[in-house]
Amino acid sequence: MTERPFHHGSLRTALLDEAILVLxxxxxxxxxxxxxxxxxxxxxGAPRSHFVDRQALLDALAETGFxxxxxxVELALAGQDDVRQRFLRVARAYVNFAIDDAALMDLMFxxxxxxxxxxxxxAAHDLFATLDNAMGPRHSATDEVARESxxxxxxxxxxxxxxxxxxxxxxxxxxxxxxxxxxxxxLGSALATRTVAPG
Amino acid sequence: MTERPFHHGSLRTALLDEAILVLxxxxxxxxxxxxxxxxxxxxxGAPRSHFVDRQALLDALAETGFxxxxxxVELALAGQDDVRQRFLRVARAYVNFAIDDAALMDLMFxxxxxxxxxxxxxAAHDLFATLDNAMGPRHSATDEVARESxxxxxxxxxxxxxxxxxxxxxxxxxxxxxxxxxxxxxLGSALATRTVAPG
DNA sequence: CCCCCAATGTAGGCAGCGCCTACTTAGTAG
DNA sequence: CTACTAAGTAGGCGCTGCCTACATTGGGGG
Numbered sequence: 001m002t003e004r005p006f007h008h009g010s011l012r013t014a015l016l017d018e019a020i021l022v023l024x025x026x027x028x029x030x031x032x033x034x035x036x037x038x039x040x041x042x043x044x045g046a047p048r049s050h051f052v053d054r055q056a057l058l059d060a061l062a063e064t065g066f067x068x069x070x071x072x073v074e075l076a077l078a079g080q081d082d083v084r085q086r087f088l089r090v091a092r093a094y095v096n097f098a099i100d101d102a103a104l105m106d107l108m109f110x111x112x113x114x115x116x117x118x119x120x121x122x123a124a125h126d127l128f129a130t131l132d133n134a135m136g137p138r139h140s141a142t143d144e145v146a147r148e149s150x151x152x153x154x155x156x157x158x159x160x161x162x163x164x165x166x167x168x169x170x171x172x173x174x175x176x177x178x179x180x181x182x183x184x185x186x187l188g189s190a191l192a193t194r195t196v197a198p199g
Numbered sequence: 200m201t202e203r204p205f206h207h208g209s210l211r212t213a214l215l216d217e218a219i220l221v222l223x224x225x226x227x228x229x230x231x232x233x234x235x236x237x238x239x240x241x242x243x244g245a246p247r248s249h250f251v252d253r254q255a256l257l258d259a260l261a262e263t264g265f266x267x268x269x270x271x272v273e274l275a276l277a278g279q280d281d282v283r284q285r286f287l288r289v290a291r292a293y294v295n296f297a298i299d300d301a302a303l304m305d306l307m308f309x310x311x312x313x314x315x316x317x318x319x320x321x322a323a324h325d326l327f328a329t330l331d332n333a334m335g336p337r338h339s340a341t342d343e344v345a346r347e348s349x350x351x352x353x354x355x356x357x358x359x360x361x362x363x364x365x366x367x368x369x370x371x372x373x374x375x376x377x378x379x380x381x382x383x384x385x386l387g388s389a390l391a392t393r394t395v396a397p398g
Numbered sequence: 399c400c401c402c403c404a405a406t407g408t409a410g411g412c413a414g415c416g417c418c419t420a421c422t423t424a425g426t427a428g
Numbered sequence: 429c430t431a432c433t434a435a436g437t438a439g440g441c442g443c444t445g446c447c448t449a450c451a452t453t454g455g456g457g458g
Contacts, residue, residue, distance in 0.1 A: 008435080008436080011435080011436090026311065027309075027310060027311030028310075029311075032414080032415065032416085033415080033416070033417095034414075034415065034416080035414095035415090042435095042436065042437090043436060043437045043438070044415095044416095044437090044438090045417095045418095045436070045437065045438075045439095046435075046436050046437075048417085048418090048436090049434075049435050049436065050435090053416075053417070054415095054416065054417090102310035102311070103310040103311055105310065106305065106310050108366075109362050109363070109365075109366040109368065110226075110366050111226060111227075111301035111302040111304065111305050111362075111365055111366070112225065112226030112228075112301070112302055113365070113366050113367040124368075149376070149377060149380050152360075152363060152369060152373075152377055153356070153360075153377060153380065153381055153384070155359070155363065156356060156359030156360045156362070156363055156377070156381075157352070157355060157356045157359055157381075158359070159358075159359040159362055159363070160354070160355030160356055160357070160358040160359030160360075160362070161351075161352075161355045161359075163308050163310075163355070163358055163359070163362070164308070164351060164354065164355055164358070166308075166310055166312070167307075167308040167309055167310070167312050168312040169308065169323075170351060174351075177348070178348060178351055178352060178355070181348050181352065181390060182352055182355075182356075184390075185352070185384065185385065185388040185389075185390055186384065188388065188389070189384040189387065189388065190384075190387070191380060191383075191384055207406085207407080210406085210407085231443085231444065231445085232444080232445070232446095233443080233444065233445080234443095234444090241406095241407065241408090242407060242408045242409070243408090243409090243444095243445095244407070244408065244409075244410095244446095244447095245406075245407050245408075247407090247446085247447090248405070248406050248407065249406090252445075252446070253444095253445065253446090
């Protein structure tokens, strides 16, 4: 009577959780719906009840990726110390996430973009809104452009460092130092003084 | 008698050229050895004479990618104007390449790295050696670390900007401005003065 | 000059995959 | 209790990568 029940109960979550592990292990190429079904102990058609096709699974993974990254950033933002320390923590959190889940980042920022479900777009928006809030209150409308530039440059630099580390071009310790240097450079720049630390 | 000859003559090159187009059109997921064979007008087993498996094709693509990017950078370096202008041109060339061939960049900097043929590693090394030379003669042994940091930060930032543009997070024009701002920031930093423009 | 051989391409089979359809089971709402 | 729906099963289709056996070709050594 302790047989596996007909209904899994939380197959969708189980598939996503397992997919994250496979993604870390074998990349997106190694991700197969049938394999995930086997690992979950269900038939090969079962995932279709939760994901209309493979791309739907990848989109769901991207969404959870954005949400996890957002919560990491929020955690890094907690605390009352100065803006430099906070940004440094955010940068480290961002890069560490992007390194540990590099294949997931490729799903979040795909090289060949296609129209995405609004849930993914919303999750992505939330991440950048969080980064935006992290910079504190706005000071003037004219600095809005500079502020956005700074945010994009911040995200781009962290993403780029993570890419170099993930692809084994530089090792992790070197990447850590690079993050520190990048933050020093960015926070010391004129662009930053007009946005993050005015006056 | 004007039949297609039994031997293609330059199948390997034809496959690689066609693969670049498919890569731009459909990404790495859409790249199939059998499809490439069909496009080249040969049987589905023919590519095996030139690429032992699919990964070998991807590796060859990565190698040609590094070589093409290197030549773009070299072209951007031509000219006698000051180091700022040269670096700005290199940055634009790098970002434009990474945007136009974003899927190829993923093959060059894979999220799930595996041991790669020495030909790929050599081509990658050549690219970074070219970037290294672009910074002009070295000034002191103690600045060697700062110099490498600057190079890595340069590559990372450009790669990150390209990723944001390629994945449609920011548009191309915004990316162009971001490149300018990034270069202004990097060349104005203390790290740069210790390496690129000392004194 | 010719013949043999290595390189190149052909043909077919195998297992795994994504996607589709028809069917079954389980939980729930009326 | 019964109907309806969500969730899972089972099987088929065409595609893929990879493997093996075989055919064709062109070039280099006897």
